[in-house]
Amino acid sequence: MKARTTSWIIALFCLALSFPSAGQVMSSISQQIRKTIALPPNAGMEVLRLFAKGDSIRVVTSHGLFTYYQDSWSGAPFITGLQVATMDASRQIWLSNGRSLWAEDGKRIPNPALLPGESIRSLAWATSQTLLVGTNRGLHVWQDAWTRVPFPEEMAVNSLAVDAEGNWWLAADRGLWRRQKGRWTNFDQDVMAPGHESNYLTLEPADQGKTLYFSSASAVGALAADGNHWMARGSDGLPYGPVTRMAIKDGTIWMATEKGLIKKDSSWHYYAGKRWLPNDRVLDLLPLGNDRVWVATPEGIVELARIPMSMEEKADSLERVAEARHNRLGLINRSKLALPGELGSSFLENQDNDGLWTSCYLIAQCYRYAVTRDETARVRAVRTFEALERLETVTGISGYPARSYARATDLVAPSRSPHPKNWHDSADGEWQWLDDTSSDEIVGHLFSLSLFHEYLANASQQKRIVDLIDRIVSHILDNEFQLIDADGLPTRWGIWNPDSLNRSTNWMYERGLNSLQILSHLKTAYHFTGKEKFEKAYQYLVEEEGYAKNAVTAKMTDPFEISHSDDILNFFPYYNLLRYTGEDDPSRKLYVKSLRRSWEAVRSDRMPVWNLLASSLLGEDLDLDLAQAALEEFPLDQINWSFTNSHRWDLKKDEFPGRGRAEQALVALPAGESNVFRWNTNPKQLDGGGAGLSEENGSYYLVAYWMGRFHGYW
Known part of the structure; x- marks a missing residue:
């Protein structure tokens, strides 16, 4: 079973079956914000009462009475010990x-x-x-x-x-x-x-x-x-x-x-x-x-x-955050904060799943450009595509993208994963790259690259995309459905071969999930390259190894342990698989069944992207109102604060804990009451968070918002 402590998951969404009008006007929503009101230094911090008096606000502290009027303070301490x-x-x-x-x-x-x-x-x-x-x-x-x-x-x-x-x-x-x-x-x-x-x-x-x-x-x-x-x-x-x-x-x-x-x-x-x-x-x-x-x-x-604030204005605000504090050499990921909650102390360092999260940002920019034809979206998409491309070329191993990269002279942060990961120098001596690439990166690359190819790449870029997809999937196919690392051995999570998935109890948990992934990867490669070897491999896995039937149970559900970190790996592949599998393919109905089953399993999580993805591919309204409501309430503050909800009276606790034995509620918590800023988090977890020591890049909102716009849902 995957203990993906470093794996962080992300966005999904599918492509439009029809093209909505690009100039949709977004109605205004009501956005919750917070503003700090700095007390006068001599007022103390112990506030006893707040009163309104005309256009002013009167504040009684233990030190005296102070007046706030037109953004300025008056008053002075006149006695201590007010009660x-x-x-x-x-x-x-x-x-x-x-x-x-x-x-x-x-x-x-x-x-x-x-x-x-x-x-x-x-x-x-x-x-x-x-x-x-x-x-x-x-x-x-x-x-x-x-x-x-x-x-x-x-x-x-x-x-x-x-x-x-x-x-x-x-x-x-x-x-x-x-x-x-x-x-x-x-x-x-x-x-x-x-x-x-x-x-x-x-x-x-x-x-x-x-x-x-x-x-x-x-x-x-x-x-x-x-x-x-x-x-x-x-x-x-x-x-x-x-x-x-x-x-x-x-x-x-x-x-x-x-x-x-x-x-x-x-x-x-x-x-x-x-x-x-x-x-x-x-x-x-x-x-x-x-x-x-x-x-x-x-x-x-x-x-x-x-x-x-309109939903589009919120997207613009979050994108400004991403561009200001989350771009490291073209890779987009969360930033760290040296001081809790202090954005001025923000800094960037390599992270184990830079490839996956960067793919999510590219997905958002592709949908944005498809809707708006905005030149800024195109420029950012091209820059992000080139970062994903570098992840593969920097390794010197054809079709093997790194988890992350850094300049040769950069200090790199050690991996947080219990599975060993090592840094290697690039052949030209300009870069260093992180190995032990996961299925996370492959899933993110193939989904985002297909969108980039379809919606904004020029002819030269399209050729580079096709060649990159060809190399990645050929690497997997040529190595018996595995990712082979610099040491010549399979990576920890880059496994899709039948001997593991069908005949090893160690991979029972991933059987349906990884079967779904590799079928999607092969269909994607065949669609873009036209090479029969990919279609032949697809048919072999379906007809001889039962991968299409495996894919029906891609999402593990009760009574098994629920892994939210695998949900993105579950949902991303549906887009290309259903898009590029013909209506006459006898396995298609199994993929539709799989998607419906997966969505029902995560429905109570109320994550907008799952509702959008399933709605667009199945042609139904699957809780789109809840998706829009969640995006409207999504906070602008992306700092990973600690949160505590286990004391609450209104939340019914699940008798069964979540992964890691964490207490969870029976219903999903809104993002503003927890820290649901990534798709690999449990939205029902009662307590958690990161003590204000990191900031997310907003892709959770950006992907869902622009995907919804693309499909004409708002």
Whole structure:
């Protein structure tokens, strides 16, 4: 079974059975972005509250009150140790440091008489003359003098609110209390479901106090004057809790937790990890309208917003990233970051599957040029083709492309693979190249080269492509369906011969997969060269060795271990195999059956490229709406951040772990909640990521987007 720890997989897609119009106009989508809001150096990082006041934003930190207006700050620290803040009906901010209460205009109220160990937790003005103060031991009321409200037992008052009728509400660790006409009622005891554990954390009035939103230890909900109450727990979609703060704006509910930010509109959204937040602990939040929100954390403030951006504009943005930081001598791959998340520390080095990932970038450029006839796409495609061509010529072994190459004078990074890989000097002394080439490279080369030949190569380039395909497949054919390395031995994964696939238990896992690949390679070579030796070999493998039947089960499924790293090796070959196999070929129906089976096996992964590939080849709409939705939500930030989802309430865990014993969910996670930027990743994996030490090149989006445009799907 392949343990492809270094193998990274990629794109797919098939070619159009018909040519869509090249000038499609793309409608605007709403793109989620993040902007860091740098606090003044003297403000400290401990944000207590965020308030909107006119066109400005008021930020209360433990050091004082600061104002953000037209992208600049004002204010200065005036006291340390601030703990709680609130805003009255006149938009005055009131502050407490545990010793006194005062307003920003200088008004003061003496502190309530606190018991030993008692501290203020919450403030709210019930009227212009009545201030409610919640503590860890109860409630105090200011009406020209302080009164401690007697309750049956001490309780921590976490949040306070006043509804449209002037009733007081308390969220406490001993219930949800309402004071109406002087009488206190504990809703938790009288009417609430027992699952709240009598522990309520926050209250937020909306609709002029007609609706009161609340959070408890295990849910969020709303009490509505019109009786249209609402509640959600994990099984209803609440990603995590308990929710510690809530804010409502334009019908959208924003929620703070100790592990991320939650948004509820027509669906649920979860923001956690460094892609979205400097720290997962959300201290406060402030919706600003137009889908903008400020989020305060112990490590600073960010603004999350949605901006209008077409899918093509997103493609342009991601391509600029690829060109700026991901081109090493024509090879396109992820970049490394010397400092976590710092794009200014980006650097490039060789990687084991440079050939495969470079092929993916060429695929995207071929589709782009086929749709737009853009000269930039043509230039980049030619440059990338020449890099793939060099991978083969640099080895000096006919038809044997290297995994990667570097200049002779470059320092090279050691392989991460457990299988030995060595560097060799080129015959001209100008280059060095990496051996032990995998089936990954062959699959990527043949798919991308065929697209380049068909959609933008000139006559001279077409001849070079045909010759290159001829050499690669001839090398495999002449060496008994194997890739032979510089040492004269087969490479670890370059095996397609019948003795291995059909008669060795060591290759049982790859039997269907590699059978599919070699049949596709032979059909590709025959299509471009017309040489009968390739068709003869194809017929032999089909008729004598049963490779077409093997190919039906190319995708390994339950109850076997699922290898997402092999999915690209599974899907890429379908394009050429189905394109270049005639309708009269009796094996064609087996290949169609294989593709349908493979797509059904990966359908729940919701990766756009698989849906696009299968739809284009099978002539059906196979979840194209999900593919488009995934691309629309795909983040612009391509940094490989760490992500954690195993704590979430809304995700059902699979009883069976994924590959490597990693916990996985039953459903795929969106790219923005994980790190699904390559096709060799498990989109259901709950935790993982790379600590912000690398950046992807955007090909995951680029291939899918331009393939979808090519086929006229959007």
